Amino acid sequence: MSYLKVLHCTLCIKQGALNLSNKSVLLKIGNKPALHHLIKISTSCHLNANPPLTSQSTTAKAKNKKVPEDTRIWKETPTQDVKNNLVQYSMMLSKFRLTSLVVMTSMAGYALAPAPFDLTTFAICSVGTGLVSSAANSINQFHEMPFDAQMSRTKNRVLVKGLLEPSHAIGFAAATSVTGLSMLYFGVNPLTAALGAGNLILYTSIYTPLKRLSIVNTWLGSIVGAIPPLMGWAGCAGELGAGALVLSALLYSWQFPHFNALSWNLRPDYSRAGYRMMAVTDPALCRRVALRHTGIITATCLASPYLEVTNMWFAIESLPLNIYFMYLAWQFYKKSDSGSSRKLFRFSLIHLPALMFLMLVNKKYWTSSDTQEQKDSKPQDIKHPETKRITVLPRGPVVAAQDSTIHK
Amino acid sequence: MLSSRVTLASRPNLLLISKYASSTPNVKSIQPPNPNKITSDMVGPPDPVSNLRRIIFRKPANETSLERKYRKLRTEVQEWNQIFWTQHNSRFFKEREAYLKSNLPEGKTNLTADEMSVFYKAFLDKNWKAHLDYNREWYRKNITLLILSLQVKFRKLFRIKDK
Numbered sequence: 001m002s003y004l005k006v007l008h009c010t011l012c013i014k015q016g017a018l019n020l021s022n023k024s025v026l027l028k029i030g031n032k033p034a035l036h037h038l039i040k041i042s043t044s045c046h047l048n049a050n051p052p053l054t055s056q057s058t059t060a061k062a063k064n065k066k067v068p069e070d071t072r073i074w075k076e077t078p079t080q081d082v083k084n085n086l087v088q089y090s091m092m093l094s095k096f097r098l099t100s101l102v103v104m105t106s107m108a109g110y111a112l113a114p115a116p117f118d119l120t121t122f123a124i125c126s127v128g129t130g131l132v133s134s135a136a137n138s139i140n141q142f143h144e145m146p147f148d149a150q151m152s153r154t155k156n157r158v159l160v161k162g163l164l165e166p167s168h169a170i171g172f173a174a175a176t177s178v179t180g181l182s183m184l185y186f187g188v189n190p191l192t193a194a195l196g197a198g199n200l201i202l203y204t205s206i207y208t209p210l211k212r213l214s215i216v217n218t219w220l221g222s223i224v225g226a227i228p229p230l231m232g233w234a235g236c237a238g239e240l241g242a243g244a245l246v247l248s249a250l251l252y253s254w255q256f257p258h259f260n261a262l263s264w265n266l267r268p269d270y271s272r273a274g275y276r277m278m279a280v281t282d283p284a285l286c287r288r289v290a291l292r293h294t295g296i297i298t299a300t301c302l303a304s305p306y307l308e309v310t311n312m313w314f315a316i317e318s319l320p321l322n323i324y325f326m327y328l329a330w331q332f333y334k335k336s337d338s339g340s341s342r343k344l345f346r347f348s349l350i351h352l353p354a355l356m357f358l359m360l361v362n363k364k365y366w367t368s369s370d371t372q373e374q375k376d377s378k379p380q381d382i383k384h385p386e387t388k389r390i391t392v393l394p395r396g397p398v399v400a401a402q403d404s405t406i407h408k
Numbered sequence: 409m410l411s412s413r414v415t416l417a418s419r420p421n422l423l424l425i426s427k428y429a430s431s432t433p434n435v436k437s438i439q440p441p442n443p444n445k446i447t448s449d450m451v452g453p454p455d456p457v458s459n460l461r462r463i464i465f466r467k468p469a470n471e472t473s474l475e476r477k478y479r480k481l482r483t484e485v486q487e488w489n490q491i492f493w494t495q496h497n498s499r500f501f502k503e504r505e506a507y508l509k510s511n512l513p514e515g516k517t518n519l520t521a522d523e524m525s526v527f528y529k530a531f532l533d534k535n536w537k538a539h540l541d542y543n544r545e546w547y548r549k550n551i552t553l554l555i556l557s558l559q560v561k562f563r564k565l566f567r568i569k570d571k
Contacts, residue, residue, distance in 0.1 A: 075450065076449070077448070077449045077451035077463055146546065149493075150459050150493070161451070162461055166553065167558060212539055267521070267524075267525055270528075271500075274535060280528050282529075338521065
């Protein structure tokens with residue numbers, strides 16, 4: 001009986017006339033004021049009529065799920081199928097794509113360090129970094145649940161949707177951080193573990209709260225991004241040299257064009273949700289800083305041969321990449337619109353892996369014994385590595401000639 | 409009397425009704441569930457103003473005092489959150505309308521992003537203190553809820569073990 005009344009009421013709302021003669025029936029439903037019920041009913045009818053636009057995350061979930069999509073309005077929280085979808089939920093809690101990028105930068109740090117490449121340590125370092133990053137992201141989602149609900153970019157996160165409970169997120173974080181840090185401490189070295197622990201604290205306890213208080217959060221957040229390559233480097237070489245700082249500096253500077261471009265189109269959401277970002281508080285500064293740091297990236301890449309991290313080829317090969325990056329940042333600075341910001345953001349996702357790849361194939365010292373030989377013999381540009389060699393790019397004639405003089 | 413009137417009125421929609429009747433779970437789920445009858449907490453759709461999803465907390469028959477304390481605190485925090493964000497978001501949309509009304513030149517329907525950004529900055533700055541206070545409270549409440557939740561889970565685990 002009450003169903004009929006409800007349906008009639010929602011049709012009325014849809015057609016624009018609020019039929020208050022149904023008030024008596026609504027009261028039977030519950031003790032809440034009529035408006036609450038009307039809002040709920042209109043929301044649920046709206047949802048029934050217009051299924052929510054599938055965002056990237058929901059379509060990905062639909063692809064993975066073998067069961068039909070649950071279209072109920074009220075669902076169990078936490079969801080009943082946690083055990084069946086552990087992998088999916090872990091990926092969501094860990095912000096999997098972001099964690100993968102972090103692990104990649106850590107791997108690059110490991111591969112670039114002037115020490116022998118050990119596959120076991122490399123694997124443990126990578127997995128350990130991934131686990132610590134997952135823990136950090138999980139704690140971040142725990143703290144930011146009501147804010148994530150406000151922004152379209154983040155409103156489909158597991159805690160916002162009620163698929164998991166806050167205690168799940170913290171349990172996951174505890175398990176992954178303990179496992180990850182132990183792996184780093186026992187499987188790699190204490191320095192890497194200390195860097196990991198420091199980064200975890202920096203991200204969860206300093207950066208996350210600061211996002212709501214001051215734009216300084218962006219500079220601190222860039223440090224968070226610059227530490228994983230240091231972890232990889234320390235994992236391989238056991239210490240941090242000038243080379244580690246070069247890679248770190250590149251990653252620190254990269255965060256600015258990347259994040260400033262991303263946040264440019266989210267200004268309304270950031271403003272309403274209460275996040276203090278340059279894009280909202282000082283848009284001119286936002287674009288200036290992005291441009292400035294693409295310049296710093298170019299300068300650092302040009303200086304890296306002189307800092308004994310890579311050979312001269314890297315400076316030449318990375319120049320077109322960096323110049324294009326600077327060009328896009330300049331366009332963003334001048335045009336200051338959504339098109340140029342999106343282009344800059346998208347290219348930043350290509351620029352970083354490409355840059356790391358170039359650094360890797362052009363690295364100067366393959367083992368620490370190379371550095372010793374360099375000091376003894378005449379300065380050369382490239383030496384044959386003892387353990388492994390990547391010859392993807394053809395080596396120049398000058399270098400080949402020099403090599404032939406070594407191997408008489 | 410009333411029932412027959414209702415049936416008559418809905419005669420043209422009879423097919424529609426039978427459709428809904430056959431898929432009763434969908435129709436039932438429009439109404440918020442009864443805390444005494446559900447088997448687990450239920451989460452609803454996002455509120456159109458506050459964007460937060462309401463949770464109906466299950467009230468089991470053999471609820472311990474700790475569980476009741478936890479449930480009451482969760483309800484309280486949920487209401488507090490709903491009130492804050494409803495008021496905050498309403499203020500945002502109202503002030504945005506006022507800004508648009510005062511700054512929209514004749515003939516245009518939208519302002520550019522750069523023109524709007526003046527409003528976004530002003531709104532963010534105006535609410536800095538409100539957010540600071542909310543944040544502090546939210547972190548405190550969230551962690552209290554976490555500790556309680558872990559206590560409840562812990563006790564439940566032990567009770568099962570004792571059996």
